[in-house]
Amino acid sequence: MSEQQPARILIAEDEANLRLVLQKELERLGYRVAAAPDGEAALRKLEESNVDVLLCDINMPRIDGMELLRRVHERPNPPEVIMLTGQATVETAVEAMKLGAYDYLTKPYRITELDVRVKQAADKRRLRVDNVRLREQLARQSALPEIVSVSEVMKEAIRLIERVAPSEASVLITGESGTGKELVAHAIHRLSNRADASFVDLNCAAFQESLLESELFGYEAGAFSGAKGRKLGLIELADGGTLFLDEVTELPAQLQAKLLRAIETRTFFRVGGVRKVEVNVRIVAATNRNLDNVVNDGTFRSDLLYRINGFQISLAPLRERPEDIEPLTRYLLKLIAGPHPPELTEEAFSALRAYNWPGNVRQLKNCLERAVILSNNGRITLSELPPEVTRPAVFIPAPVSSSDTAQPAEGVVSAAQSAPGSLREVERQQILAALEQTGWHRGKTAEILGISPSTLYRRLRDYELERRR
Ligand SMILES: Nc1ncnc2c1ncn2[C@@H]1O[C@H](COP(=O)(O)OP(=O)(O)OP(=O)(O)O)[C@@H](O)[C@H]1O
Numbered sequence: 167m168s169e170q171q172p173a174r175i176l177i178a179e180d181e182a183n184l185r186l187v188l189q190k191e192l193e194r195l196g197y198r199v200a201a202a203p204d205g206e207a208a209l210r211k212l213e214e215s216n217v218d219v220l221l222c223d224i225n226m227p228r229i230d231g232m233e234l235l236r237r238v239h240e241r242p243n244p245p246e247v248i249m250l251t252g253q254a255t256v257e258t259a260v261e262a263m264k265l266g267a268y269d270y271l272t273k274p275y276r277i278t279e280l281d282v283r284v285k286q287a288a289d290k291r292r293l294r295v296d297n298v299r300l301r302e303q304l305a306r307q308s309a310l311p312e313i314v315s316v317s318e319v320m321k322e323a324i325r326l327i328e329r330v331a332p333s334e335a336s337v338l339i340t341g342e343s344g345t346g347k348e349l350v351a352h353a354i355h356r357l358s359n360r361a362d363a364s365f366v367d368l369n370c371a372a373f374q375e376s377l378l379e380s381e382l383f384g385y386e387a388g389a390f391s392g393a394k395g396r397k398l399g400l401i402e403l404a405d406g407g408t409l410f411l412d413e414v415t416e417l418p419a420q421l422q423a424k425l426l427r428a429i430e431t432r433t434f435f436r437v438g439g440v441r442k443v444e445v446n447v448r449i450v451a452a453t454n455r456n457l458d459n460v461v462n463d464g465t466f467r468s469d470l471l472y473r474i475n476g477f478q479i480s481l482a483p484l485r486e487r488p489e490d491i492e493p494l495t496r497y498l499l500k501l502i503a504g505p506h507p508p509e510l511t512e513e514a515f516s517a518l519r520a521y522n523w524p525g526n527v528r529q530l531k532n533c534l535e536r537a538v539i540l541s542n543n544g545r546i547t548l549s550e551l552p553p554e555v556t557r558p559a560v561f562i563p564a565p566v567s568s569s570d571t572a573q574p575a576e577g578v579v580s581a582a583q584s585a586p587g588s589l590r591e592v593e594r595q596q597i598l599a600a601l602e603q604t605g606w607h608r609g610k611t612a613e614i615l616g617i618s619p620s621t622l623y624r625r626l627r628d629y630e631l632e633r634r635r
C-alpha cells in the first residue's frame with residue numbers, strides 16, 4: 167500500500183463547517199481530498215477527476231444523497247460510496263446500502279473510525295480497478311500473434327517487450343535475419359497505448375534514396391516532375407501510432423539527418439514543402455547489422471542511433487536457443503497445415519534439432535512448408551527435409567562485403583569451397599540465375615534463395631543488380 171498513490175476522496179456535504187473539518191482531517195491523514203456543497207457540484211467534480219471514495223451526506227440541496235448515489239452508479243467505474251447520516255436518516259442509509267453504497271457512518275463519528283472505513287473502501291475500489299485492467303490486458307494479449315518462447319533468452323526478450331511496449335520509448339530490435347524482429351515490432355505496437363492507431367512499416371533497404379524520401383516524408387504538388395498532387399508520407403500516416411523502420415541502418419546519410427531532425431523536433435517538411443508538419447509517432451526500428459560496425463565505418467550516424475536506441479531488444483539466433491526448435495516446429499506446422507498437421511518422425515525431429523539454422527526461424531518455416539507439401543501419409547521423414555538440414559556442411563561465413571552483418575550467409579553459397587576471390591562471383595551468379603528464373607521478381611527470388619527480401623535488396627545493391635540487364 168505504501169508505494170501507492172494516496173486515495174482520492176470527494177466529500178459531498180452541505181454544512182460548510184463540517185465539510186471543512188472533514189477535509190482538513192482527511193488531508194492530515196494523507197488522502198487527496200476534494201469537496202462539494204451539494205449533489206450537483208459533486209457530480210461535476212466526478213466528471214473532472216477520478217475519485218476512489220465518495221463521502222455522501224444524505225440531506226443536501228439540489229440533488230440529495232440518495233439521488234447522487236443512484237447517479238454515481240450509472241457511471242462507468244464508479245467510486246465506492248460511504249453515506250454520512252444523522253440519527254434521523256439511519257433507515258435511509260440502510261436503504262442506500264441496498265442500492266450499492268459501501269458503508270454508512272452515523273454522526274457524530276470519530277475520525278479514526280472514518281479513516282478505517284475510507285481505507286477499506288479505497289482498497290476495494292483499487293482491487294476492482296486492477297481487475298478491470300488485468301482483464302483488458304488479457305484481452306489484448308490474446309490478440310497478439312504468438313511468439314513461441316521456451317528458452318530463457320526468448321522469455322527474457324518477451325519480458326522486455328511487455329515492459330517497454332506501454333511506454334513511449336523508441337525501441338531498436340537487433341538480431342540476425344529471420345529471428346523474429348518484425349514479429350516483435352508488431353507485438354510492441356499491439357501491446358502499446360497506441361494499439362488502436364496505425365502501425366506503419368517501411369523497409370529502408372527496399373527503395374533508392376529519392377523514392378525513400380518521398381515514401382517517408384511525402385511530397386507537395388510540383389515537388390518534382392510527375393508530382394501532380396500532394397502525397398502523404400508514411401511518417402504522417404503513422405501519426406498517433408507506430409512507425410516501424412525495418413533495416414534502419416540502410417537509410418542513406420541525408421535521410422538519416424532528416425529523420426533525426428524529425429524525431430527531435432516532432433516536425434518535418436514534405437519534399438518540396440515549406441510548411442512544417444507536426445507528427446507524433448513512436449519509432450520502432452530493426453536491423454541485422456552489427457551496430458558498432460555501422461557507426462564506426464560511418465554508414466550510420468551515432469546521434470540517430472542514440473535517438474532510436476532508447477531501448478534495445480536483441481533476439482538470439484536460433485542455434486543459440488535450440489530448445490525453441492521443437493516448440494517452434496510444432497507451432498509452425500499447425501500454422502502451415504492446420505490443426506492436424508503431418509507428424510515428424512523421430513529422425514526428422516533430431517535432424518531439425520541438430521541443424522544450426524543460419525536463416526533462423528524463417529528458414530525453419532520455409533523448410534517445414536516444403537516438407538508439408540512433400541509429406542506422404544501424414545508423415546514427414548528425413549527424405550522430406552532439404553539436404554542442407556539432413557547433411558549439414560561445415561558452415562562458411564558470408565563471402566560478400568557484408569562482413570559487418572550480424573548473420574552468416576544464410577546458406578546462399580554452397581560452393582563456398584572455392585577461393586575467396588571467386589566467392590563473390592559464385593554468389594552473384596546464383597542470384598542472377600534466380601532472378602532470371604523468376605523473371606526478376608524480387609520476392610520470389612528471395613524465396614528461392616532462402617533469404618529475406620531485405621537481404622536480397624542489400625545483395626542486389628552490392629552487386630549492382632538493381633536493374634534488369
Ligand atoms: N518466436 C517466434 N514464434 C513464432 N514465429 C516466429 C518466431 N520468430 C520468428 N517467427 C516467424 O518467422 C518468420 C521470420 O520472422 P521475421 O520476419 O519477424 O524475422 P526478421 O528478424 O524480421 O527477419 P529479417 O531480418 O530477414 O527481416 C516469420 O514468419 C515469423 O512469424
Ligand SMILES: [Mg+2]
Pocket residue numbers: 347348412
Ligand atoms: Mg524483418
